[in-house]
Amino acid sequence: MLSKFSELSSHLNYLVDADPNLAIQEARDLVLDGRDRLNMMSLRAATLVNAGASLGHKDAIDEGVELYRELHNFYPTVEITYNLANGLVESANCGSADSKWLDQQEHARAYRAEARRCYWRVVQDVDTDVELRTQAWTNLANLFAKTYRLSEAHDARLSALKVDPTNGVAAFCAALDLMWLYRRGDCSELTHMEAVMLARQALRNRERIVQYAGERVAAQVEALASELSDPPSRSQHLNPFIKWVEEERLTLAPAVELVDTSLGKLDWLTLPGILEREPEVGSMPPPLFAMFNMLKSDFALARDLAWRASDESVWPKTGQFADTLDYALYGPDTSALILAHRTALDLLDKVAVMANHYFELGLAPNKVSFGRVWRDSADKKTGTALTKKVEVLIRAGVYAMYGLAELADDYDSSEGILRSQKDLRNSGTHRFVVLHDFGDPLRARQAPEIEHLNHSDFIAEALGALRVARSAIQMLALAISQHEEILRKQTNGMIGTLVVHDHHWVRGEDEEL
Incomplete structure (x- = not known):
């Protein structure tokens, strides 16, 4: 039976390259009943996706994707999860040749988000086969890169190379x-x-x-x-x-x-030259520079706290703590690590505030949040479409703004690959996070107000939060740069310049590394 199945699999793989139309036809003729049902489902799904991608037939690809979803419900292995992700990507890529970039991204938005979730599950499983894991990191990186999430793409590719x-x-x-x-x-x-x-x-x-x-x-x-x-x-x-x-x-x-x-x-990282919108204010740089300085300052502090938290000797031993008999860690070094995580993710809302100011999105500063500045409120008919102003900017060429919107989806959506970061940030802000350096945190005495985590796991979360903040700041700077390039092309005549000097140089405080 196994030999017969292998022969059938080899035959269909050959047809995918030699005659993809026939491959689709024969895949649809496969009998999915009996003891070998799951294997036959997998073979049909793979053939439909691969042959459909070769021909650009989205209906065949989507049929294969639905089979992979059904398989995943029965048998949620990393292999099936990975294949489902690949099918979703092929479907997302199978848009009309006449489609504009933004239309294609938005049309395939749900498929790409599901693909990111699938790849994310594969790469987080350290027991996954090396080849599968490195390919999942690579494919996830490709998804990031297509929407200008370039630093996240680079991180993912370095992770792929670390694995293989x-x-x-x-x-x-x-x-x-x-x-x-x-x-x-x-x-x-x-x-x-x-x-x-x-x-x-x-x-x-x-x-x-x-x-x-x-x-x-x-x-x-x-x-x-x-x-x-x-x-x-x-x-x-x-x-x-x-x-x-x-x-x-x-x-x-x-x-x-x-x-x-x-x-x-x-x-x-610096802002590009900014065309002045209020020439009557004189020689003072626009407020945007102060905002960007504080973004960088807060990021540097969060990073410094994460670094210093690794050395408990840095912090004065002023506190006396009751032992909770669960190997928990208490003291300013532990709190510094938790604060580093929270401070890094707090920067996302500030990125949104700065974007709202610069791009004139029209929201009151105290009504801006990173998860909701880019899209309209959810609507049963239209979903969560990009706001009109954001859409116009992206269509004009501010493509990095779409990366910010997609990062916000991953962070704010209940199913997003970064949602755990937001939930952990909320626990650290509004409730309590307790870290443990030994044993199982779940064996600690539980309370709904406390999130118990391994200290080593939380360090990884804090570093991840710093990279998320870094990505958002970099994309904001790139989006501003892309917008300024557009404005310069639209500006007639000569453009006067004002040099914005380095802050520490002006104060005579410049130091080398």
Whole structure:
């Protein structure tokens, strides 16, 4: 029986390439009754999705997706979850050739969100097969990159490479996105160097690039890899904090990149030149710069708290605490870690406030929240459509704003892949989070007011929150940059300039790393 099924599977796989129309027809003819029902369902689903994608037949792909959903209800393995995600992505990509970018994203929004959730479940399962996990990270990264969530895409690709350093596709895609940012003129030379190094890493596994992306892409890898001779050697960072920031990719730069000590600062992401809308105010920079300074300040504080929380000797031993007999941790170092997580996620609302101000979205500052500034209130007929002003901006070319809207969906939606971060932030803000360094937190005496978590797990959550905040700030800066480019093209005549100097330089307080 197994041999017969294997022969049938090989036959349909052959037809997917040789005659996809026949593959769809024969897949639909498969009998799904009997003892081998689940295997036959899986084979039909895979054939419909793959052949349908080859032909651009969305009906066949969606039929396969529904089969995968049914299978997932019976047999929710990571393999089925991964295949369901791939089917959803193929369906999302199967839009009309005449569709505009935003229309296609919005039309496939639910499918892409479900695909992100599926990939997320696969990558979070540390027992998943290495090849499946690295591919899930890579595919998740591709979804992020398509909607300008570039730093999240880079994080995901680095995670794919950590799981499997031979993943040449992840390495090359990471290099391409870094080069896109570098060619905009926003990044340091270190970004270019890192892109070339990633291309060279990809080339070490050229056969995988050819397998998944073809010879043309492999040639692109070779071209990028040859742009630099061997890079200059980089000395190890002596400062343990700088080393930690680089390892965790927690700088606020235009790209997720290595730390360039020649720049003198870790967080050198800046706003582009802003066309003044109130010329009568004189020579004072617009309020936007003060807002952006505080975003960066708060991010730096949250990151610093997360770092210092790892060393309990930093904090004075002023408190006496009752032992709750459950290996819980109490003291300012623990509270600093929880505060770092909360402070990082609080920045999301401030990103929304700054966007509302700059893009003139029209909301009162005290009515703005990150989860709801981009879309209208839910409606039974239309769902949650983008607000008219946001839609107009994205259609005009402010594409990074769509990334912010999608990040908000993942954070605010009850099923979003980042919803656990919001729930944990709410627990830390309005109730209590208690961390434990030994044993099972669930064995602690429970109360609805307390969230009990492993200390090591919470450290990972805090670092994740910092990366979410970093992503939002970077996308906001990119969205503003894209908008300013549009405004400049629309402006006639000469444009006068006002140099906005570095704050610490003006005060004579500039320090090197």
